[in-house]
Amino acid sequence: MRVKRKVGQLSFRFQLEASLQGDVVLLEIERIGALNQRNLLADVNAWIRLLADANHADALLTCLTQGVRQLTGHERVMVCAFDAEGHGAVVSEDACRGVRSLLGMRFPNSDFPPEVRKRFDALPLRYVPDIQAPYVPIMQGSEPVDQEVRHDAGGLRGLSSRQRRYLQRMGVESILNMAIQGDSGVWGLLVAQSGRPHHVAPEIRDAAMGLVQMATQRLFLLKARAEARYRQQVQDSRDLLASHHAGLLTPADLLVRHGDDWQALFRASGVALVSPGVQETRGKVPSHHQLTLFRERLESAQQHGGPWYTASVSEEDLTHDLDLGDACGVLAVPMLTADKTRRWLILFRAELRQSHTWAGMPETGMLVVEPAGSSSLLERHQVWREEVRGRSEEWERIERLAAMDLAEDLAVMESAEEISHLNARLQRKSEHLREANKRLVELAHRDSLTGVANRYRIEQLMEEELAAAERYRRPLSVLLLDVDHFKQINDTLGHDVGDQALIALAEELTRTLRSCDYVGRWGGEEFIVLATSSDQVAGEGLARRLRERVEALEVPGLSQGITISIGVASWRKGDSRKGLVQRADEAMYQAKSAGRNRVQLAT
Incomplete structure (x- = not known):
């Protein structure tokens, strides 16, 4: 929030940033100087167009680092991505001439402990123009505060002593960090650094944060498209087997x-x-x-x-x-x-075979440094090379x-x-033959885990219903649904709990549907529902009932249950099976992007 105060004949503008610490609200006040807003807006729009045109993750992140460095004027801007173990790796970088590259450098997870990454969920931007500057004293209100207020809690506050020592060893005097948020937490950080104190106006920080948010959306859109192409390759291979x-x-x-x-x-x-x-x-x-x-x-x-x-x-x-x-x-x-x-x-x-260059030693928490006479960032922040084999x-x-x-x-x-x-x-042993054929039909038509129709059977049923819709102009809706955060259930509680969640979901879907509807497992944690004689309004109503029933479902081994995101596509004249499912899939992805646990109609 920005405010204007007048003192005598002079007007001053301030930016206010509020953050919550327990029962205490910490309000940070920063004076805003004069800035050419028109030029800033033109620069931001130009970089947004470049980000929107990027069709590969590497090109996108390169454009992002260049854009942020041009806006903020830092000596170095880099994107550090986290792996599953919390280690960071510099995957993109833009730096001034004469500044040695950190591209490919890896940082042990001790540099980014879980509490630090979690803090970026609440405060996605962290800015310190001069790490040597003393703390600005905290002014208390009229009522006394019973709890300790941390100096490093806000986006503009000072650093902890540990963070200051770490940056001093790196030769960094000014930082601007912005979180790149993923589906399950912080995916990485955009890190801007300078070897000298460096001020960045609030409007420019906001503009840089806007570029980061734009690039984040584009990054995960590109990832989703790549996964869609891979899924299509898999489906083509399965179709070939079916032939x-x-x-x-x-x-x-x-x-x-x-x-x-x-x-x-x-x-x-x-x-x-x-x-x-x-x-x-x-x-x-x-x-x-x-x-x-x-x-x-x-x-x-x-x-x-x-x-x-x-x-x-x-x-x-x-x-x-x-x-x-x-x-x-x-x-x-x-x-x-x-x-x-x-x-x-x-x-x-x-x-x-890989060669990892570490800024420190993983699993030890040690930061390797050279004598105090070294000046450059790489000289101060000694590297340790790991040859990954096996x-x-x-x-x-x-x-x-x-x-x-x-x-x-x-x-x-x-x-x-x-x-x-x-x-x-066994031509003459009809009883054994019937039993074997029964097992074959069950295996061919039913998902072995959940007991609902498998993908092969549901595709057959969809072709039949599409033919009926085309011939009799009978409405038909397809609901494609996916269990939210299912990977976290498997990773944290194990596959047995994940299997129980899928079984409970399939049973609840079967109980809720009409006898003329069909449900099948589409793959993994995705299920598909064929709602016969249902137009878009009826299909949406059914989807909302399913979402509510599943949200209230109790799953053995899960304390908080599960939720689903549903995409709804209704049949239009000339629709093919693939086209109808693709529209439902795109709607389901939009539901996930909009926050999950919701219903989205296909366009």
Whole structure:
């Protein structure tokens, strides 16, 4: 908030920043000087256009660092992204000529403890024009304050003694930090630094923060588009497998035909289909004996239906003493076939050699420094180089879900092939044949975890309903829904609790729907509902009832339950299955972007 006060014949403008500490409101007052607002607005608009035109994350972050440095005048502006362990890495940088680069430098998580990152959720901007300046004394109101007020709590307040020592060792005299917020907390920081005191006017800080917020939205939009392209590649691969259903190909045949494509899709060096006594492989895979040992251990250790994965086999109890050849990463997914034996789809990844340059020593909290005579930032902030060996690229969540979808399709096709041979051998044993066919139909049409229709069956039903809608002009709505923050449930409470949440959700959806509606598991934590004879108004009403029922649902093992985001798309003349689902998917993503736990109509 900005205010104007008049003293005699002079007018002064001030910016007010309020923050809450317990029961105390801390009000920071900063004087605003004269500034050419027209030029600032023109500069900001120019950088916003450049950010909007960026079509790759690297180009976007480069544009952001250049734009912020041009606005603020700092000697260095960089983007530091956090990994899953809280370590930071400089992924983009723009600096003055003569300032040595920190691009690629990594900072241990001791430099960014959880309480510091959490503080950026409440105060996304932190500005200190001169770290050597003494604290501005806190003036109390008329009523006494019973609690201690921290000097580092606000966006403009002074630094803690630890932070000041840290920056002094780096040779930094002025900082401006702005949070880049992700779905589950702070994704990273934009850090602006100078080796001398440097003042940035409040209007310029606001403009820079606007660029950061614009870039954040664009960054995660680009990420969502990349994931959508990958999902489409996965779906194309599944459609290709579905085209072979009539041919009843064996898994070995499928591996020969599509193994190279699967390796490219999952960035794998090898792929194997393993069951007791049978192994089909493609690419670089371990020996027959080692695969047998690995499968036996998976059977003992992996009782639930989820995947087992690692980026470092040497660090896992399950694999540290196995000879898996060149493979450092493994993703193994169980496949339940018609005879109820488990087969495994196993993907292998080769070593990804990396060299990390650390500003300090990870896991020690030590900051390595040279003698006090050094002057440059890099000389003061000594580096430690780590050569990373024995690790592959991490298995991303979307890749794990795609592998589970592929394994489900392979299980259906293998069961179909097994039933075909069974029919030939047991023509006169009709009772056994009917039981086997019943298992096949159940496997082909039902999701093994939740009991609702699987993706293959729901796509069949959708084609039938679209044909009826086209012929009889009967309304139809598609609801695509996703469990909010489901990854956090799996990561913090385990796959068993995650499975229970999906089962409870499927049961609640089934109870709420009419007998003429259909529900199916679309993949992972996504479900799809076909609301027959329902126009957009009826589809929206159903979606809101489902959202409310799920929000009130009690899930075993979860203290706060679950919520869902729903995209609703209604049939329009000429709609294809893919087009209708794509509109529902885009609406669901808009619901998530708008805050989750809501319903969004497709345009």
